[in-house]
Amino acid sequence: MVTEEPTDPMVTEQDQAPSRDGDQMTTLSLDPRPTQPDHPAVRHPDVRPSDTFSSETAALPPVLRVEDLSFYYGTFRAVKDITFDIPTNRITALIGPSGCGKSTLLRTLNRMNDLIPGTKVTGRVEYQGQNLYGPSVDPVEVRRRIGMVFQKANPFPKSIFDNVAFGPRLTGYKGDMGELVERSLRRAAIWDEVKDKLKQSGLSLSGGQQQRLCIARAIATEPDVILMDEPCSALDPRSTLQIEELMAELKRNYTIAIVTHNMQQAARASDTTVFLNMAEDRAGYVVEQGETLEIFTNPKNPLTEDYVSGRFG
């Protein structure tokens, strides 16, 4: 478990903005860098916890808390007894071998799995203290707060502008749509490439551009959390790097959870890592979770060590 302050229900969203006064700075417990720089187990020269990470945000209550969650496709249990936190304004990577339920788990975090018939969730997912699976919770509202970017970049067959404006229009956005579209495209680091062709189809862009357009589309709805399901798996290294840089930039304003098959990516781009494995009954479970540097350089569980060093998976 990641250690954290007890959740304070009085903390409002404004209070959680990543600016904290000095006395919080003393709780530096979670940053492993001062103590672990020359650990002999360092095998990944890529390990570079993103620069903007600081203990300030680590002290915030996690935006999402998963407690004892199991997910079933019919009678098959895909993931079991999952408990972990997604800390606010940080990047959390979910890693693990194929078929261990990473994507399934990610999709339970904004109730995307509701769309698949015959599925069942047990346990809790708490978002800002509210149970996502509570009786009167509207999954549509959940998905407006917790957005998603998919493995395959899938712009709508509409113009670039209409792609970004799609989400805000759903909710009847009253403000300046042009301004919102520009801001979203700027935040997704694609504005300069598309500003002269906003009327062109989103499908006319390259793969990497399409994925950044999808990120712009997701942030136009002003979510708190962005879930990314292997967003770079179809991209070339240069586009991948662009997305990773973008993620580091985005975590100032958003919390990001990313499923990735690419361990270098998890090591480079995330702050905390959750390692899942598949049990004998083929259900995914959490083996270990913690600071990314810790998971990659000093894992507690030998399974984690085997996986991050490429011995299986």
Added chain:
Amino acid sequence: MTMTVTADRAARPLATGHRDVAGTVFAILMLLALLFSLAILGILVGSQLAKGLPVFAERGTEFLTSPLSSNPDKAGVAQGLIGTALLASIVALVAFPIGILTAVYLEEYAPTNVISRFIDINIRNLAGVPSVVYGLLGLAVFVTFFAAVGAGDGKNVLSGGLTLAVLILPLVIITAAEAIRAVPRGLRDSGYGLGASRWQVVRQLVLPAASPGILTGTVLALSRALGETAPLILAGAILGSYSSGGSIADLFTGPYAALPTIVFDWARKPQEAFRANTSAAILVLLAVTIMANTFAIILRNRYDRRW
């Protein structure tokens, strides 16, 4: 060891002289099948053109504007054109919305269970029911109904249109459902992921993406309806000549004919002169069908370009 094998292999000539016999034979068979279909079509259209074109050469558009008559030199297809146009409108107004709504419900809303599978199988079976059976249904249900409510003797274009609508409904549902099913899962997912409700996803993403396929399917179904003869004969289309009433109400409640029933009627007539008329009427029917299909293609292309 490995090196030797590789060397052996490299020494073998690349120009083996082998021919893909099975592939070539199959390609020739496929080409013959295509040519066979084209030849049949060519013979059919060619023979009708040879017999029917002289009628147009002689009478021009007068053939299109003249009513039915027992005199082959005066008989025209005006009533058939009007009847077919009315039938097409009724079929489109009834079968398209009901069929498309059914397809959307089955694909996007209905749970997948025993009942929905049962319904799905039955719709497919209904599409295979002979059209004459639908004609009997039209006679039993629609003709009786319109007679009961006082719309003439019930044998009117409304009964015929509804009969044809029911006839192509399974076809419309199946093609629309397939077009909807072909919309990529990712498009729906990203809509839901942005906080769209099911209706918003269906209305703003799925239906626009599926509309070219739905349009093509529905208009092809309509073309099929326009060529149907048997159900219309059962559902009261007039064989032989009749005088059309003057009023709009008479159009809907009075006697009617359609192009295919005129073809059927004329083909049975003993006078030799009606042979040419039959071919000319077939050409008119072909032209109407081709126009409907062209309209569908134009509409589809317009939708495609909007993206």
